[in-house]
Amino acid sequence: MTTPSMSMLTGATALGHVAELRSTPLSLLERFNRECGDLGQLRFAYQSVVIVNSPSLVGELLVEKARSFRKSRFIRAMLHPFVGDGLFTSEGDLWRRQRKVMAPIFHPGNLGTFADAMTGAATRCVDTWRSGQVVDVSRETTRIAMSVAGTTLFGIDTFDEADELGEALTVALRWASEASASLGLLGQVELSFGVRRVARWLRIDQQEGTRARRLVDGAVERLERPILLPGRRTSELRRAIAVLDERVARMIADRRASAMERPDLLTRLLVSRDEQGRPMSDRQLRDEILTLFVAGHETTATALAWAFYLLARHPDALARLESEVAELGGRLPTPADLPRLGYALAVFKESLRMYPPVPYYEREALEPVEIANRAFAPGTYFGVLPWAIHHRADWWPEPRRFDPLRHSPDLEEARPRYAYIPFGAGPRVCIGNHFALMEGPLVLATIVQRARLVPESPREVLPDPVALTFRPLGGIPMRAHLRSRLLGSPRSDSAVSESR
Numbered sequence: 001m002t003t004p005s006m007s008m009l010t011g012a013t014a015l016g017h018v019a020e021l022r023s024t025p026l027s028l029l030e031r032f033n034r035e036c037g038d039l040g041q042l043r044f045a046y047q048s049v050v051i052v053n054s055p056s057l058v059g060e061l062l063v064e065k066a067r068s069f070r071k072s073r074f075i076r077a078m079l080h081p082f083v084g085d086g087l088f089t090s091e092g093d094l095w096r097r098q099r100k101v102m103a104p105i106f107h108p109g110n111l112g113t114f115a116d117a118m119t120g121a122a123t124r125c126v127d128t129w130r131s132g133q134v135v136d137v138s139r140e141t142t143r144i145a146m147s148v149a150g151t152t153l154f155g156i157d158t159f160d161e162a163d164e165l166g167e168a169l170t171v172a173l174r175w176a177s178e179a180s181a182s183l184g185l186l187g188q189v190e191l192s193f194g195v196r197r198v199a200r201w202l203r204i205d206q207q208e209g210t211r212a213r214r215l216v217d218g219a220v221e222r223l224e225r226p227i228l229l230p231g232r233r234t235s236e237l238r239r240a241i242a243v244l245d246e247r248v249a250r251m252i253a254d255r256r257a258s259a260m261e262r263p264d265l266l267t268r269l270l271v272s273r274d275e276q277g278r279p280m281s282d283r284q285l286r287d288e289i290l291t292l293f294v295a296g297h298e299t300t301a302t303a304l305a306w307a308f309y310l311l312a313r314h315p316d317a318l319a320r321l322e323s324e325v326a327e328l329g330g331r332l333p334t335p336a337d338l339p340r341l342g343y344a345l346a347v348f349k350e351s352l353r354m355y356p357p358v359p360y361y362e363r364e365a366l367e368p369v370e371i372a373n374r375a376f377a378p379g380t381y382f383g384v385l386p387w388a389i390h391h392r393a394d395w396w397p398e399p400r401r402f403d404p405l406r407h408s409p410d411l412e413e414a415r416p417r418y419a420y421i422p423f424g425a426g427p428r429v430c431i432g433n434h435f436a437l438m439e440g441p442l443v444l445a446t447i448v449q450r451a452r453l454v455p456e457s458p459r460e461v462l463p464d465p466v467a468l469t470f471r472p473l474g475g476i477p478m479r480a481h482l483r484s485r486l487l488g489s490p491r492s493d494s495a496v497s498e499s500r
């Protein structure tokens with residue numbers, strides 16, 4: 001392998017690239033592709049990050065050398081207050097044990113029972129629309145994805161953000177979004193690095209069991225959880241966490257007391273056992289449930305919103321999707337229909353390419369490591385920018401063009417393995433990827449069967465650079481025209497009515 005050059009992206013100010021990322025994220029990412037190519041650096045305030053930006057380097061970082069890295073402490077600090085040590089944020093033995101226990105639950109063969117929850121949530125959502133009404137598609141897809149999460153996790157049918165639990169999660173997510181832009185939190189995590197560096201220098205890290213080592217470990221541990229200063233936001237967050245704790249504890253207790261007959265994820269987590277035959281503790285169950293809720297609904301909602309936005313701007317693609325959906329004959333799609341919904345899946349995948357909901361993920365080197373033939377010290381931070389890789393013209397010709405057919409099986413086969421990474425890669429790849437790839441086409445088909453969504457304005461919508469996921473900034477207002485009959489149903493026409 002040759003050694004690619006590595007330079008800091010130009011334009012860094014006193015806060016590095018933070019200001020540009022917050023104001024014009026897509027142009028910064030395009031600039032990164034142009035100026036840095038396979039390898040480069042960005043700076044977030046005082047922290048420099050090495051960005052790997054080619055499929056082979058992504059494979060090296062996330063797959064081949066995964067053992068030399070841990071996830072970012074900053075992201076952990078941001079999410080820890082409400083998801084604790086769930087699968088997304090945990091590390092080491094705890095993560096390995098939990099991943100092993102949870103993997104079978106998310107095996108594609110075990111997900112079919114959740115399809116009704118997906119089509120049901122989409123149907124209920126459309127049923128609340130009046131024909132001709134303007135809806136914010138990103139809010140509607142959040143309602144759908146939250147409801148899917150509520151049903152599949154807890155077996156609650158009518159769950160949405162108006163529910164007390166949904167409201168508490170929305171507050172906690174808003175807090176995490178704001179924390180993601182907080183220089184205070186970044187500084188705190190940096191301080192934890194400083195403490196560890198000094199401890200290494202003084203060799204305290206090698207003094208197992210001493211008071212100095214305990215003090216250092218305690219300080220580092222404390223600095224990796226956010227220090228919540230008094231104020232309105234903090235009290236809102238504390239109230240939200242109290243609601244989450246109370247409701248989840250009650251659901252676990254109720255389910256234990258009942259015969260645990262429901263086939264939802266809570267039951268599956270409750271009956272799961274590790275290799276030694278031990279069940280999860282209540283604290284761990286709570287952390288996993290909230291992790292799945294957050295990781296599962298926010299990302300999928302964002303992807304679906306972009307899919308409707310892109311379809312509305314590409315009438316040919318919409319027409320092709322409509323004719324595929326019409327083939328269902330007006331029935332609600334089931335998992336058995338998924339092979340017939342190949343174009344719906346391709347639309348969803350292309351939306352994930354153009355607007356990857358997780359726009360950035362990070363790793364920290366735990367030991368001296370070589371990446372791209374270069375030596376890096378422990379503590380070096382590495383980042384992956386899926387949007388940038390998904391817009392490298394080498395693997396994605398005309399990258400700004402929406403073209404679902406890029407995801408045909410033969411083209412997928414011909415591309416390097418890690419040129420498409422909306423779900424990450426390697427041991428920490430998204431555990432819910434098959435779940436999302438089922439929910440996406442089923443929800444798209446169910447909505448297209450019932451309504452046509454027309455954009456209210458030709459304005460280009462941009463991703464929100466400060467939100468936790470790549471949400472559409474300012475929402476996506478669209479007029480919902482309900483069909484007089486379900487698309488493809490007997491005596492159907494594709495006419496859309498203005499009233500219902």
Ligand code: HEM
Pocket residue numbers: 071087088089099291292295296297299300303352356357358361362421422423424425427428429430431432433435436
């Ligand atoms: C379109 C939808 C989704 C996208 C784009 C997405 C994206 C991602 C990405 C990029 C990661 C890896 C982050 C990293 O390596 O640092 C991840 C991890 C994870 N995702 Fe997803 N996700 C989606 C849906 C879901 C769903 C539906 C669930 C659960 C029901 C879920 C649960 C998780 C969990 C638990 C992890 C942590 C896995 C681990 O570290 O072992 N995600 N997701």
